[in-house]
Amino acid sequence: MASSRALKFVCLAGCIMFMIASTTEAAIQCNQVVNTLSPCLYYVLGTGVLTQQCCNAIVGLNNSVSTTPDRQDLCRCLKNTASQFSFSSRNVARAAGLPGKCGVDLPYKIDPSTDCNIVK
Structure with a gap:
């Protein structure tokens, strides 16, 4: 059950992270993204802080x-991972609020239907 929740979190986090910008040259690897975002799982699911x-x-x-x-x-x-699961609007809202709560300013709306091709 925890694995299922972890994957669900990653999907939600994908709605957050698809528009994030910054500075390095590393290629994106999905499994690393999932592992990186695991500390946010319980907050997004509403069962932790x-x-x-x-x-x-x-x-x-x-x-x-x-x-x-x-x-x-x-x-x-993240969107491909997220497409495997469905989330409550509460979970999506919690995930969408994470960047701001963590001091990361995103210039795009966090939304599961965002077209990745328009991300700059």
Whole structure:
């Protein structure tokens, strides 16, 4: 059950992270993104509090995507994972609020229907 919840979280987090920008040259790997965002799982599901580890994960992902193709790849990775699950509007709202709560300013609306091709 925890694995299912972890995958659900990653999907929600994908709605957050697809628009994050920053500075490095690393290629996006979906399994690494899932692992990175795991500290946010219980907060997004509403069964835990927002932790510094979660915010560190979000800031780290923000810092790992420096180019438009990287940001678009991250978006696609997370959206593909997210498409396997359905989430409550409450979970989506909690995930959408994570960047702001962690001090990451995103110039795009967090939404599962965002077109990854328009992410800059």
